[in-house]
Amino acid sequence: METYIAFLRAINVGGRTVKMDRLRELFAELGLEGVRTYIQSGNVFFRTAETDREALVARIEAGLEAGLGYPVPVVLRTVGEVEAVLAAEPFAGVEPGEDKRLFVLFLSEPLPAEVRAELPVVSPKGDWEMIGATPGEAFVVMHLRNGRLNGNPATAFPKSYRGQATSRFLHTTGKIVAAARKG
Known part of the structure; x- marks a missing residue:
């Protein structure tokens, strides 16, 4: 399983406030494992065996929009890529x-x-x-x-x-x- 970092755009700015426990719930509801967040600016860690990054981004963005009511662009990187x-x-x-x-x-x-x-x-x-x-x-x-x-x-x-x-x-x-x- 790969550990990913999801960098979310426009979280907790411009009046769009999201509590981190809610963000973790939304990611967990997508079947992603070991979901954790870091500070309040839209950084989410998770593990998955899914290898199609484009499909994974689309699924996360759709889940966030359904759960929050507005689109949230997602940029995914593996921990190794950021390192x-x-x-x-x-x-x-x-x-x-x-x-x-x-x-x-x-x-x-x-x-x-x-x-x-x-x-x-x-x-x-x-x-x-x-x-x-x-x-x-x-x-x-x-x-x-x-x-x-x-x-x-x-x-x-x-x-x-x-x-x-x-x-x-x-x-x-x-x-x-x-x-x-x-x-």
């Missing part, structure tokens, strides 16, 4: 600070090669830099302005990109992997 992202040190040489945060954007569809070839990309206002990417992740440095994060790095994606992205702080991503391994 490989972290081991590659995508932010080598970049230090977070008072005015700088490091984010991993987990993508539901591969980022087009032409976007990856143009990296790094800096937003017109200088509020973010996309410094690198793999087909499934983008690595973004966000610059705080007046103590706030502004801008949307997904604007660097072409309009033809049909995938979804959900972001996590780099340090939180490491904690998510550690918590997933504990199970």
Whole structure:
């Protein structure tokens, strides 16, 4: 059985509040095993023998929409896949600070090669830099302005990109992997 991390987009933001026990119930009702959550931002760990990731994502998204009443995009990664992202040190040489945060954007569809070839990309206002990417992740440095994060790095994606992205702080991503391994 494989252990997956489901990164859910737009959980507990914008007035869509979901208690973690309810989220665990919804995943368990789908027949997924060992369901656990990490913090309130939509990180769910589970085990399954199912190998068709596309079908698994579709089933989870349908179950969440039926249970919550609105669509919730899901990006799935195995624990090993997230560990490989972290081991590659995508932010080598970049230090977070008072005015700088490091984010991993987990993508539901591969980022087009032409976007990856143009990296790094800096937003017109200088509020973010996309410094690198793999087909499934983008690595973004966000610059705080007046103590706030502004801008949307997904604007660097072409309009033809049909995938979804959900972001996590780099340090939180490491904690998510550690918590997933504990199970």
